[in-house]
Amino acid sequence: MTTQQTISVTVNGTTHEALVDPRTTLADFLRGELALTGTHVGCEHGVCGACTVLLEGRSVRSCLMLAVQADGTSLTTVEGMEEDGNLHPIQLAFVEEHGLQCGFCTPGFLMTVRELLENSPDPSDEEIRDALGGQICRCTGYQSILRSVKLAAAKLQGAPLAGTTESP
Amino acid sequence: MSIEIPKTLDDLPNSSPRWVGRGVPRVEDPHLVTGRTEFIDNVVLPGMLHAAILRSPIAHARIRSVDTSQAEKLAGVFAVVTGEDAKRWSLPSPTMPEEWGTHCMATDKVRYVGEPVAAVAAVNRYVAEDAIELIAVDYEPLEPVADAVKAVGPDGPLVMEEKGTNVMLQRVFTWGEVDEAFADADRVFTEKFRWHRLGANPMETFGVIAQWDPVDESLTLRASVQSALHFGLGRAAVLGLASNKVRVIPHPHGGSFGGKGGTRGCDVAALLTRKAGGRPVKWIEDRSEYLTGGGSQSWDRHYEVSLAVKNDGRVTGLHVKLLDDMGATGEAFGAVNTVKPLACFTGPYAIPVARYDLTLVATNKLPQSPYRGMGPPPHNYVLEQMMDIAARGLDMDLAEIRRVNFIPKGAFPYTIPSGNEYDSGDYEAVLDKALELADYPALRDQQAAARAEGRCVGIGVVSAIEPGVFDWNAYAVVGAQGTGVPEGATVSIDVLGKITIRVGFAMEGQGQYTLATQLVADYFCVGFEDIKVVVLDTHSAPPAFGPGGSRLGVALTGAVLGACERLKAKLVKVAAGLFQMDASQVDLVDGNLVAKDVPGVEMPMAAVAGTMLGRSDLLPPGVDPRPEATYVWTAPGRTEADEQGRAKTYLTAAQAVHVVMVELDEETGLVEILEYCVVDDCGTRLNPATVEGQTEGSIAQGIGAALLEEYVYDDQAQILTSSFMDYLLPTVNEVPAMKKGIVVTPSPFTPLGAKGCGEGAMHTTPAAVLSAINDALLPLGVRANEVPASPNRLWTLIHDAKPQAAGEGPR
Ligand code: FES
Numbered sequence: 001m002t003t004q005q006t007i008s009v010t011v012n013g014t015t016h017e018a019l020v021d022p023r024t025t026l027a028d029f030l031r032g033e034l035a036l037t038g039t040h041v042g043c044e045h046g047v048c049g050a051c052t053v054l055l056e057g058r059s060v061r062s063c064l065m066l067a068v069q070a071d072g073t074s075l076t077t078v079e080g081m082e083e084d085g086n087l088h089p090i091q092l093a094f095v096e097e098h099g100l101q102c103g104f105c106t107p108g109f110l111m112t113v114r115e116l117l118e119n120s121p122d123p124s125d126e127e128i129r130d131a132l133g134g135q136i137c138r139c140t141g142y143q144s145i146l147r148s149v150k151l152a153a154a155k156l157q158g159a160p161l162a163g164t165t166e167s168p
Numbered sequence: 169m170s171i172e173i174p175k176t177l178d179d180l181p182n183s184s185p186r187w188v189g190r191g192v193p194r195v196e197d198p199h200l201v202t203g204r205t206e207f208i209d210n211v212v213l214p215g216m217l218h219a220a221i222l223r224s225p226i227a228h229a230r231i232r233s234v235d236t237s238q239a240e241k242l243a244g245v246f247a248v249v250t251g252e253d254a255k256r257w258s259l260p261s262p263t264m265p266e267e268w269g270t271h272c273m274a275t276d277k278v279r280y281v282g283e284p285v286a287a288v289a290a291v292n293r294y295v296a297e298d299a300i301e302l303i304a305v306d307y308e309p310l311e312p313v314a315d316a317v318k319a320v321g322p323d324g325p326l327v328m329e330e331k332g333t334n335v336m337l338q339r340v341f342t343w344g345e346v347d348e349a350f351a352d353a354d355r356v357f358t359e360k361f362r363w364h365r366l367g368a369n370p371m372e373t374f375g376v377i378a379q380w381d382p383v384d385e386s387l388t389l390r391a392s393v394q395s396a397l398h399f400g401l402g403r404a405a406v407l408g409l410a411s412n413k414v415r416v417i418p419h420p421h422g423g424s425f426g427g428k429g430g431t432r433g434c435d436v437a438a439l440l441t442r443k444a445g446g447r448p449v450k451w452i453e454d455r456s457e458y459l460t461g462g463g464s465q466s467w468d469r470h471y472e473v474s475l476a477v478k479n480d481g482r483v484t485g486l487h488v489k490l491l492d493d494m495g496a497t498g499e500a501f502g503a504v505n506t507v508k509p510l511a512c513f514t515g516p517y518a519i520p521v522a523r524y525d526l527t528l529v530a531t532n533k534l535p536q537s538p539y540r541g542m543g544p545p546p547h548n549y550v551l552e553q554m555m556d557i558a559a560r561g562l563d564m565d566l567a568e569i570r571r572v573n574f575i576p577k578g579a580f581p582y583t584i585p586s587g588n589e590y591d592s593g594d595y596e597a598v599l600d601k602a603l604e605l606a607d608y609p610a611l612r613d614q615q616a617a618a619r620a621e622g623r624c625v626g627i628g629v630v631s632a633i634e635p636g637v638f639d640w641n642a643y644a645v646v647g648a649q650g651t652g653v654p655e656g657a658t659v660s661i662d663v664l665g666k667i668t669i670r671v672g673f674a675m676e677g678q679g680q681y682t683l684a685t686q687l688v689a690d691y692f693c694v695g696f697e698d699i700k701v702v703v704l705d706t707h708s709a710p711p712a713f714g715p716g717g718s719r720l721g722v723a724l725t726g727a728v729l730g731a732c733e734r735l736k737a738k739l740v741k742v743a744a745g746l747f748q749m750d751a752s753q754v755d756l757v758d759g760n761l762v763a764k765d766v767p768g769v770e771m772p773m774a775a776v777a778g779t780m781l782g783r784s785d786l787l788p789p790g791v792d793p794r795p796e797a798t799y800v801w802t803a804p805g806r807t808e809a810d811e812q813g814r815a816k817t818y819l820t821a822a823q824a825v826h827v828v829m830v831e832l833d834e835e836t837g838l839v840e841i842l843e844y845c846v847v848d849d850c851g852t853r854l855n856p857a858t859v860e861g862q863t864e865g866s867i868a869q870g871i872g873a874a875l876l877e878e879y880v881y882d883d884q885a886q887i888l889t890s891s892f893m894d895y896l897l898p899t900v901n902e903v904p905a906m907k908k909g910i911v912v913t914p915s916p917f918t919p920l921g922a923k924g925c926g927e928g929a930m931h932t933t934p935a936a937v938l939s940a941i942n943d944a945l946l947p948l949g950v951r952a953n954e955v956p957a958s959p960n961r962l963w964t965l966i967h968d969a970k971p972q973a974a975g976e977g978p979r
């Protein structure tokens with residue numbers, strides 16, 4: 001077996017030094033070593049997008065990367081989305097528009113949407129579909145996710161915060 | 169104590185219910201969107217080992233030997249198991265039909281690619297995978313059978329030699345005077361269809377942590393299971409353990425759709441933890457394992473269907489002949505898939521007689537599993553194609569032939585020839601609404617204009633029934649036991665007035681914890697923040713099946729409201745004692761126990777519960793001091809199946825009409841959905857937002873089924889679709905926007921009038937898309953009779969037809 005390597009990664013603002021096997025995937029490292037289990041693994045071959053995290057602000061599939069490749073970088077995972085214990089506007093939008101059912105795919109979608117809205121605060125339908133084209137959700141049929149993204153964009157732009165869910 | 173379960177919202181002890189019937193946000197979501205939900209792979213136990221399974225690379229072979237010595241020597245390996253351990257500590261799987269099962273790991277021969285042969289438990293998954301590569305298996309290849317038609321014939325290699333045949337079941341069900349109907353018909357239409365294997369593919373695969381207790385020989389399973397109790401009973405049977413010695417702790421899971429599977433992997437993990445002296449063993453199925461060896465594959469069908477029709481369009485008889493390729497064993501409910509259509513055999517139509525000629529055959533493919541809809545989707549597809557064919561033969565409109573045949577509104581409850589009773593409906597209203605929503609005449613105009621431009625555009629109009637609230641009696645003809653599927657819930661109030669709802673199923677996406685919360689919030693007139701839903705393990709939970717067969721919304725409503733009613737009776741009794749009145753003079757109103765005839769004499773429910781738990785001195789003598797009640801709901805009026813399979817099975821019958829317009833690209837064979845309209849009637853909508861989610865999600869799965877999804881095996885029964893690069897799931901770019909409408913005919917038989925709706929459009933969408941495709945193909949004179957209608961199939965069809973269509977004469 002190859003010798004272990006020391007890496008240093010900053011995840012959600014906290015820097016971790018760790019000794020890893022060179023073959024450990026980034027997904028396994030985040031989930032296993034750092035116990036950041038919000039990043040999910042749906043296929044381990046780069047198709048489903050459940051494992052998506054942000055590396056230096058850009059979405060990557062953590063199942064297709066090795067932990068050693070992330071050495072010296074800064075990562076964001078779903079655990080890093082809340083601000084002061086409050087849901088991020090994107091998370092809120094998904095709740096309010098029922099943009100999830102089982103929620104297994106959701107962290108990957110949230111990361112992808114975060115990247116999209118950072119680059120394009122008011123995306124067209126076309127842009128949204130383009131950005132989400134690599135994320136698979138088996139439950140929702142995507143319509144509620146599209147609505148969530150629209151609502152998230154509006155929220156981030158300071159629009160009044162209301163989804164289509166009914167309040168009692 | 170007999171109780172009355174509220175039939176409508178007005179029956180709740182609440183003057184202004186504010187939760188039930190509204191699309192309120194889900195209680196499940198805050199944990200899910202923050203990544204905090206405890207999916208099984210997140211769980212780490214002290215001393216836990218990780219399993220990897222060695223699987224057969226060939227479809228049919230005798231095992232000469234399995235050498236595990238190198239694997240056992242690898243550092244970090246704690247246990248290795250093979251078929252020998254399976255023989256020592258387990259039994260062949262029970263099956264339907266009976267005695268078509270094998271052990272969880274191959275003992276004498278392998279019967280499909282992906283079948284477990286050996287397994288390892290090691291310090292981590294990486295080491296476990298290293299170890300299985302060190303296991304040497306000596307296979308003696310046998311001729312495989314990959315084709316159902318060949319498997320039935322006399323020359324097919326035998327999957328199980330001891331059986332002397334590959335035919336698992338052959339039966340003809342005849343309901344009424346079918347021969348007479350066909351003899352008296354003005355027209356008879358017959359067509360053959362093929363539906364290829366597809367399956368559930370939840371985003372989370374199966375996972376389990378098994379822990380053996382060597383002291384009392386018991387097993388604890390933490391698992392992502394759909395039905396914990398049922399799963400546990402199955403594991404006990406296979407592992408030769410007493411049913412109370414297998415404890416299942418169900419974990420929230422990332423979808424199931426019936427195809428979570430996991431039984432073999434779980435049994436293997438159980439053998440590993442036993443061999444490792446009780447160290448917990450985690451096994452997480454990877455996606456390739458799921459695709460090739462998991463609960464992934466369903467419905468592999470060859471159909472021949474005939475309709476007897478009168479010139480006025482009335483269908484007077486239906487004959488369905490089905491040959492279904494079950495795969496290597498009968499372990500995973502494949503046969504159930506083929507008999508559930510009895511619950512809706514003649515669809516939404518008043519077809520008086522029918523025949524079902526059913527053959528189930530074993531081949532060297534993965535055993536079939538359940539998938540959303542559990543078998544009727546292909547059945548509905550062939551029935552709806554036949555309706556189209558009859559309409560064209562009689563020069564009728566697609567919508568009109570359906571209208572002519574619909575079960576009329578006044579005929580409910582209506583018993584169909586195959587025995588099930590439909591509870592209620594207004595099928596014409598649903599059709600009218602769908603045609604209006606789609607603006608059907610305008611779509612036809614658009615189609616004509618497109619055709620004039622040489623474009624290949626088609627419209628489908630179909631209808632189907634979604635049987636809701638499954639019952640074991642529906643599957644009696646393939647050996648399922650029992651009538652009724654109990655679902656229990658416990659509702660309790662603590663000393664400070666907070667409410668806990670205890671259930672026996674883990675959440676998997678349909679928002680059932682939200683539903684339970686809505687019901688209790690409205691019943692006791694409290695807020696969501698006062699209620700917590702918890703899942704119990706199988707040692708503590710009331711009898712529960714959980715989600716499945718479009719049942720849980722209805723069943724849970726019955727269980728929760730039943731428990732609330734019982735709890736109310738207890739509170740009333742205590743309050744009456746405190747008020748020094750007879751219980752008949754006290755009632756629960758808006759969360760308060762009130763004296764009916766004495767204004768001002770009342771006590772908040774929380775105070776009564778607090779008194780029960782904290783002031784025994786004040787309690788009437790003989791009173792049970794727990795402010796807690798359990799109710800186990802089971803569907804009323806179910807009957808035992810007769811020898812032709814007829815019974816009152818599924819309690820509800822939701823109905824839908826879908827109108828779809830597609831365009832085919834003749835150059836690529838690709839189908840684009842231009843318009844998708846759905847109107848459905850699933851009775852009262854307890855949470856319209858989650859019902860809508862089920863509709864949208866099931867339309868997406870139906871589109872996948874119609875156009876993309878297929879497990880491909882070659883003639884050596886080698887699977888060619890072992891990744892998501894080959895097995896294509898719909899993405900956001902394949903699923904169109906949908907227009908949706910509703911009709912509400914409350915069920916007279918269910919609490920609050922809801923009907924099963926979880927399977928949803930899976931029953932209708934594949935039929936609808938194929939109808940539209942065939943409408944588009946009409947000018948070319950060809951039909952797409954294979955599902956999925958993938959680009960390669962459509963391209964071939966179009967290009968084979970083109971010379972003729974272009975007037976180049978017959979080839
Ligand atoms: S798990 Fe990484 S893309 Fe599917």
Ligand code: FES
Pocket residue numbers: 099100101102103104105106136137138139140371422423677
């Ligand atoms: S919500 Fe279940 S996979 Fe997306």
